[in-house]
Amino acid sequence: MRAPSAGTRRTLVLACVALLGVGGLLFVLYRASPFAHPAPGCTVSLRVGAVDDPDAMSDFALTVEQAENGATIAGVGARLGMPDHAVTVAIATALQESGLHNLSYGDRDSIGLFQQRPSQGWGTVAQISDPVYAATAFYQRLRQQRNWTTLEVTDAAQLVQRSAAPQAYAQWEPQARAIAAALTGEAEGSLTCHDLKLTVPKESLVTVAKRELGTAALTGRHEPGRSWALGNWLVAHAARLGIDQVTANGRTWTADSGEWANTGPADGNLALHQIPPPT
Secondary structure, three states: OOOHHHHHHHHHHHHHHHHHHHHHHHHHHHOOOOOEEEEEEEEEEEOOOOOOOOEEEEEEEEEEEHHHHHEEEEHHHHHOOOHHHHHHHHHOOOOOHHHOOOOOOOOEEEEEEEOOOOHHHHOOOOOOOHHHHHHHHHHHHHHHHOOHHOOOOOOOOHHHHHHOOHHHHHHHHHHHHHHHHHHHHOOOOOOEEOOOOOOOOOOOOHHHHHHHHHOOOOEEEOOOOHHHHHHHHHOOOOHHHEEEEEEOEEEEEEEEOOOEOOOOOOOEEEEEOOOOOOO
C-alpha cells in the first residue's frame, strides 16, 4: 500500500484542524447556553397524597422574582396577623393580576402586584409600586369584607378586586395554596431555590425583615411552623439578600445544592449565613 501523498496528508491535517475548531466552538456555545448554566429559579413542592405514593407530589415552578414577591406577600400577612387563608387569597390574586410580578403598567392606571389603581383610592403610584405597601393595602381591604374568612378563595379575592372576570382567581387556587403553605410554614422544606447568582446585598437583612415581617429576630429557637415560615422566607429572598445557607428545624438548604437536607434534630432552631463582603 502506498503512503499518502503530501497533498493528501495536508488535507487530512487541515480537516483535523477544522474539526477541532468546530468542536471548540460548540464547546464555547454549550458553556454559554442554558443547558450548561440553568436559569436561577425556585420550586414549591407540595404533597397531595399518601407518603408512599410517588405521584403524590405537585411541583410549581417560580422565577426568583415570583418567589420573592410571594415571600413578601406572606411575610406582610404574618406581620398583620392574617390567617393562612388570607395569604392564599392574596397570592391567588397576585397570580391572576400580575403573574406575581411587580408590574409598572396595566389596564388604565392599574400597576403593581395586585394591579391596584391610584384613581380608585389604593394610593399613589410610588406607594402601589412598593410590594410591601401593596400587600398591606390588599390585606387591609380584605379584612374589611364581611365574612371573608368563610368564603372560597375566588369569592374573597373578588370582594377586594371587583374584577370584570370574578371567577378568574379560581384557576390559581392550587398553586396559591402550595405557595402559601410553604411560606406560612404549614409545609416544611417545600420551597427551594437553585442556581442563584449571589452577590453582596444592597439591602440590609434587618431592614427588609422589619418591613416585611415586623421583626428582625430571625435566628434562634421557634415553634416548628414559625421556623419553617422564616426559613422559607429566607430562601425565597436568598438572591436578594446574599444568603447562601439556611437551617430550619433540623434541615439545611444551601445555595450550592439548591435543596434541603437533614442535618440535625427537629428542634425549631433557625440559622442563616450570608456571603461576606469583599475584603
